[in-house]
Amino acid sequence: MVEGGLEVSIAVFASGSGSNFEVLVEKSREQAWPQEIALLVCDKPGAGVLERAERLGVPAYVFAPAQYPDKAAYEQDVLQLLRKYDVEWIVLAGYMRLIGPTLLEQYPWRILNIHPSLLPAFQGKDAIQRALEYGVRWTGVTVHFVDEGMDTGPIIEQKPVLVEPGDTLESLQKKVHFVEHHMYPAVIRKLLTGQLIPPRDR
Numbered sequence: 001m002v003e004g005g006l007e008v009s010i011a012v013f014a015s016g017s018g019s020n021f022e023v024l025v026e027k028s029r030e031q032a033w034p035q036e037i038a039l040l041v042c043d044k045p046g047a048g049v050l051e052r053a054e055r056l057g058v059p060a061y062v063f064a065p066a067q068y069p070d071k072a073a074y075e076q077d078v079l080q081l082l083r084k085y086d087v088e089w090i091v092l093a094g095y096m097r098l099i100g101p102t103l104l105e106q107y108p109w110r111i112l113n114i115h116p117s118l119l120p121a122f123q124g125k126d127a128i129q130r131a132l133e134y135g136v137r138w139t140g141v142t143v144h145f146v147d148e149g150m151d152t153g154p155i156i157e158q159k160p161v162l163v164e165p166g167d168t169l170e171s172l173q174k175k176v177h178f179v180e181h182h183m184y185p186a187v188i189r190k191l192l193t194g195q196l197i198p199p200r201d202r
C-alpha cells in the first residue's frame with residue numbers, strides 16, 4: 001500500500017468463488033502497489049466471494065439485478081456506490097454479467113476483465129471445460145478491456161497454459177487459476193504505473 005493516500009481506488013465485481021478477488025486484495029496490501037481494493041460489488045447473494053471479503057475486511061455490496069426494471073437502473077445504483085468510493089477503475093473477476101452503457105460510458109478504458117482462455121477462442125461460460133473437450137494443446141488466460149460484448153474487448157495481455165495428456169477439468173482449472181493469480185495483479189499494476197498505456201491515454 002502506498003503511503004500518503006495516493007492509491008488508486010478500485011472496485012472488484014465478482015459473482016463466484018472469488019479466488020482472483022482474494023489475490024488482488026492480498027497483493028495490494030503486501031507490496032508498495034498503487035492500488036487499493038476499495039470495495040466488492042457482487043450480484044449473487046451467497047456467493048463464496050462474500051465470505052472472502054468479510055474475512056479480508058473489504059466492504060462488500062450485494063445487488064439483486066433481477067429486482068431492477070432494467071440493466072440501466074441496476075447500473076445507476078452501482079454507479080452511485082462507486083462514486084462514494086471515488087472508484088477510478090473497475091476490475092471484473094468472475095462477474096457473470098455483461099457491462100452496460102451506463103458503466104461503460106463513465107469508465108472508458110477503465111474496466112478490465114480476466115478470461116480463462118486465449119481469446120477469441122472459447123468466449124463465454126465454461127471456457128476451460130470447452131477447451132479441454134475440444135482437444136486444444138494450448139489454452140491460457142487473457143486480460144482485456146471490457147466493451148459491451150461477451151469477452152470481446154481489446155486484449156491487453158495473454159499467457160498460455162499447456163494442456164497435457166491426462167489433464168482433467170480439475171487439473172486444468174488449477175493450472176489456469178495459478179496463471180490468473182499471478183497475471184491479473186501484475187497487469188493491473190502495469191496499467192496503474194504507466195508501464196502499459198490504455199489507448200485513450202496515448
Ligand code: GRF
Nearest residue numbers: 017018019020094114115116
Ligand atoms: C476465473 O477463471 C476468471 O478467469 C473467470 O471467472 C473465474 C473466476 O474465478 N472470468 P474466481 O471466482 O476468481 O475463483
